[in-house]
Amino acid sequence: MITAERKPIKEIKEMLAPYRKILVVGCGSCVAECAAGGEKEVGLLSSALRMDAKASGKEIEIREMTLDRQCVYEFIDQLTEVIDQYDVVLSLACGAGVQAVAEVFPRVHILPALNTTFLGETKEAGLWVENCRGCGDCKLGVFAAVCPVTRCAKGLFNGPCGGSKTDRCEVDPDVPCAWQLIVSRLEDTGRLDLLRKVHPPADWSKQQGKGPRKIKREDQRT
Amino acid sequence: MMTESRLKNVLTSGKFAVTAECGPPKGADPEVVKSKGKILRDHVDSINVTDNQTGVVRLSSLAACALLKAEGLDPVLQMVTRDRNRIALQSDVLGASALGIRNILCLSGDHQSFGNQPQAKGVFDIDSIQLIQAVRKMRDAGEIIGGDKLTGAPQLFIGAVANPFADPFKYRAARLATKVDAGAEFIQTQCIYNLNRFKEWMGLVRDLGMADKVYILGGITPLKSAKMAEYMAKNVAGMDIPEEVINRMKAAPATEQRQEGIRIAVETILALKEIKGVHGVHIMAIEWEEAVPQIVEESKLSPRPQA
Amino acid sequence: MAINTETQKLPEIKPLKSRFRNALSKYRVTITKSCNNCGLCVTLCPYGVYKAGSKKPRVIAEHLCLGFPCKEKEFYCVNRCPEKAIQLTLNPAFEILGDKRWSADLLASAWHMAETGEIPYQGLNYKTGNSGGGFDKLRFIFPKEKGPDLPDEEVSTAIELNRSGDSRPSVTIQVPFYFGGMSFGSVSIVTMLSRVKAAAALQTFCCTGEGGYPEELIPYDDHIITQIATGLFGVREETIKRVRIVEFKYAQGAKPGLGGHLLGDKVTARVASMREAVAGTALFSPFPFHSVYSVEDHKKHVDWIKETNYRALVSVKVSTPSDVDMVAVGSYYAGAHIVQLDGSYGGTGAAPDIAKKNIAMPLEYAVPKVHKFLSEEGIRDKVTIIASGGIRSAYDMAKAIALGADGVCLGTADLVALECIRCHHCESGRGCARGIATTDEELTKLMELEWATQRIINMYLVWRRQLIAILKRLGMKSVTELVGRFDVIGHLDYIKQEDLEGELEL
Amino acid sequence: MDQKGLGITRAILFCRQLDPDQDVNRRAIEKELGSQIRFFPLPCSGRVDPLYLMRALESGADKVYLITCPEGACRHREGNLRAKKRIAYTQGLIEEIGLDRERLELIITSAGDRKTIDELTRDILAREGVTSSVNPNDADIEK
């Protein structure tokens, strides 16, 4: 799931300053799951913006909408009928959603209300953690299903740095040392042998380097 | 300027090596480096120059090494993978060799979040082991990563670091082996205060047969004060300072603490000399290079052999 | 009269879990964050409330939890948990489950019996509901001295349906109940088939209701009662010829005098073809039969069936007006073998609330009234009286028999075994949200036939066991001995423990 | 979403379980204060959502109180604990738009304290220095 967090209202307000009629659009997928951009959050943010405007004597008009997904044309298209009535769209989607909406409506002002953060796992209620960086070259098989690229602060491929103590990462004591996890999982699964291999440098070109990545599945295209 | 690595010579000749560390200034004045070099000159075999240690911007390691080289010293170029991608790293390796630098110590580097540029983007394109492997391949096979041939191979004595005190402990010796497999020829360890733990680790290292394959230099940092001991124990990642050491520092009066620190360092070195498979010491007197001659002297490591 | 008491082997109980992830229960068990996953609760609980999990145990069967009375036990997990991580609370949902007749306790009991084949132990009242009258205020009076403890096999629960002494075959059912008509259209084909299959397994009958005779039922012809009701939907001579019992539905207790009404939403293409009607149109069963104007017509009506099918018994299903006793006598003289008295508490189909609540008398009055009147007329032994419309438990069944019925006809209870929650919304929209009383394809898929059949069997095998226990306490060897025994039953408003020779069960 | 103004100054949301006779008990004070106060009995304080609180403020309430059962007394087990966190979250949100976080207040009744809803309300009003003697004209039914 893609996680995100709402931007501080101050920042949102500054972006919205030139506009009066605002369409606040949520997204019902990932960002709803992490309680950042779903219908509920649209309601809360809109309420807050309205109250704030009232307090500062500014007249604004807000309409609240939430799409099932903001990264798919068929859902974005639902905005077509209403979008012209507004000065600006405040999108509570991830960066992908914001850009997708912008692309469909070339002449409309689109602003992001969220900071898109990472690909995450819902660890427990109200806690999301990053555990994949979408590097395009998954090596979890040799790392006992713990991703060092994401979960080691230094992205080390060949064992831990010298900073880990009592299984915590030196950078953030709240975070377990990824390499500690890898070593103990390999030990538990009887695959410590995997540690003796020196892993060659990764192929980062699968993650970045040629502009935005694409996946094309010819069989899925009509 | 084709010279040899003095460190390599000392070690290969079976002598107990002494290296020290020199932190470059947070400025462009070459005299700082030169004066530190002067202090250490007759007391150590080689001088490590740190590479933006703890993520703080300092005069570059490569430049400082070049300055020391010009003074006739044998510098060890520390190179971290945090700040440069594989292109820059390999290019600097070639440059260092061209400048006559003959030792390189490959590290991943302290995380940028600890330094004065916490907003910096950490590069970590490759890790320290991959760097060791790359330098070794450049030197021995004349190839860079990916297989392209060099027109001339760099000449470098390749080192790596090890922290016997970090977790997972059991894996620490194996990790050393991985570094050796990758091509490391000498190892400088994290500062040793917990001798028991270090001995235990060395036992594991010997069991893996590594004591014969690599030169291990024990890390020594003289404590300046009880406060420093406490601070390091608490705040420096991967540091293991036993309670007795701290208490011993505390027991000494404030004016005597520096000397007590030196005494501990000396005792540690004397003990290290007795451990099988330890080939030398690496003294990291942090902003206290003046302490090095005394330590070397009292540890009966003077004079240093002529290389 | 000889009753064929030879019991063929009854089916086995096979425990079957709820179709839904979380069963509804009286108690809620929660494991809080402080759990350290020691797993003690999993090993302690003899009821299988917990299942081991990787982070902490999962509460998989709150409904099997003994609840607060467990405090006395040495395996009480709440006290034993080393981290005090288990919380036991009453489930607030239990307050809104069910209604006055089918209380939450009765529903949960039925679910428990259908799931486990056992009598509930969680302190649920599985004998009476909260209606404040009728069955809920009737109690058995058991003799103080215990009689000899007979093995269960020696107590007969069989009844004979043909008591008329005419030339038609004897039809014995091994349990004193059969399943009432629920038409295809009012319930799904899965529900219908599961009831029929359960009836066959229990060696009794299931009525088709008025809505046709789907071909899936043909293998079970010998256990089917086909219904002729006022709309004559799906009634054909070949289906009448197929069965051993044919039922005329004059009225039904939930909507006496009003006829039936299947809303257009539930009339799917299949329902429509079965009923020879058009999909999507509402179907009315008029009231009354448009070919019955008089008592003579009534007899001619019965004769038509008798002519069509020489071996069939005829049942007449009526509701309970003030003169229900006359109706019963009239039906007997018209040639009925069975008279079914249908009270207002049952029925799956749509009925106006005003009719259910007000029209016609409660079943508890009608049964003894008819029993007495037929006895006075000297014909009680010639006709089988079946009580229906609101029999919720083995206790209701036994009470109805003590009040004068030979047996009972069941409907709603079967659905409860299938996890009907009695939300009373089976009539509208897509029908039952739980996939029982629906014709919606997607909702029908919520239930599997095998599961449903076994759940019904499980529950009724428990009922049978409970009935046998009641008979044994009364010192009876056969359910036929219980019929009309007004002396073994008392009403709480009219009877006091101290005035009795026996023991009033409270 | 209905955004018609409440036309009130104080909104009191409370868990009904606190006071079984809340409906009767609050009548006198409602009569006294008229449109200045509005009670919203909830089946459980856990029913309160940040959105309720925002909407209440948005529709003109000067101050919104949420009164919950004592901790551990929630019949839904954790409703009041959740309510507490939601209040805190919403306070953070209103602070971001420059409102005083005190505009939302959580009052957790204590286990020993079996006060009726009107007593609780009078306590609140007394603390705020709102006298209960108001101009009868203000108590007119709000249009």
Added chain:
Amino acid sequence: MPPKYHINTSRAANRFQLITKSGVMAWEEGCLKCARCVKKDCVYKVYEKRGLDTRQMLESLDSVCMDCFRCVQGCPNKLIQKGLNPAYKELGDHYWTPEIISGLWYQAEAGRIPVSGGGYGGAFSGPGFDAMWTDMSEIVRPTRDGIHGREYISTTVDIGRKVMALEFDQAGALSIDPPPVVEIPQPILFDLLPWSPPRKGINLAMLEGARSLGTFAIVRQSEFGPAMEEYLPNIALYVDGKLSDISPEILRKLRLIEIPYGKDAIAAQKKLKEEHPGLVTIIRMELAPDSSSNVFRLITEGAGAIHLVADEYGLEKSDKPLFIKERMREIHLHLVDKGVRDQITLIAGGGIAMAEHVAKLIICGADMLSVDIPLLVAMECRVCRRCKDGISCPVELETIDHLWGASRIRNLMAGWHNQLLEILGAMGIREVRRLRGEMGRAMFFEKLEKDIFSTLGKRG
């Protein structure tokens, strides 16, 4: 279809969120937002239609939910619970129960009658009207009604004195002057409200409702104003002041007038009859233990219609009050005994809360009924009686649009009419006039209970 057989209904949406028996408690925290979430699977789309009514802080999900419990039983994290809505229990009181009130709301919304599946789930019996059942005919029935033909069952009743036989002179002309009668299509009048918020809109709604139904609303002389003048043909003016204060013009337009019972009542009736021969007079009296003798005396003195009024709970005025159905039986049988029952129209009111009460009270001897509180409930009143104390109405009844109110009242009455037809149809009775006093068409709890249950538990 002639209007007297059918009432047109039109949907008139609730202004306020309904208060329902149960409430959904759906914690958001820890929600996994499952791809096949139980909320998305909801058959009734409860969660899709979710919205907050900020005037009451009530969420729509409760009023759409049909209690199927699938979400409760399906949520993997058990985050959805259902519980009793305490607000529901607080509706009304012991007599005006939450079930009655919500049933009235349902009918007022669109005129549908409450229909449900799954049999009867209520109490075995109860006090008052709940201690009787109405009868039906099983196989043989006097008329061919049932669901077909039911639409031609008449519910029309007449108000006014009736002559027992017509007399003709020799020329064949009518020799007596038959007193006027007023015919209404349903046996229901709208009574004075025992309480309500400021009622301008409410009164107009009742009048508009009465007009569209062809019946009458009783209006106090003291509350009559120019705005009501257009409704005069559907007003039964209650004389709570001086008769002489009512202008002749108004009296000319009136068809019904109600005067309080007292020693001047008969004199007043006479005076009115002289001055306005077409006007039907009703005498309003509180129901009391001595009502039957007083009614009989009034009949002998010439009264044509008597309105007997019990309190909100159907109780007469007495220390040991009898319930309206018992007292009406007594009055009816007394008048039958005296041989005068057919001369008079008896209107009974007080505590009439459901459609079944109409049929039951007519069986017990009333010709027709007057209703009050249900009309308010049709307009979403919660019978909290806050208005009596001067506290603001939770459903802002004082702000209603009178046309909306009239639709709601008409819908409710259509529902009641339909249900009356159900009862009559089940009996095979084609005319509500024939139901009056037909006690053989009812079964009484006390008698049946004793007959059947007192014999149980005895040997021999």
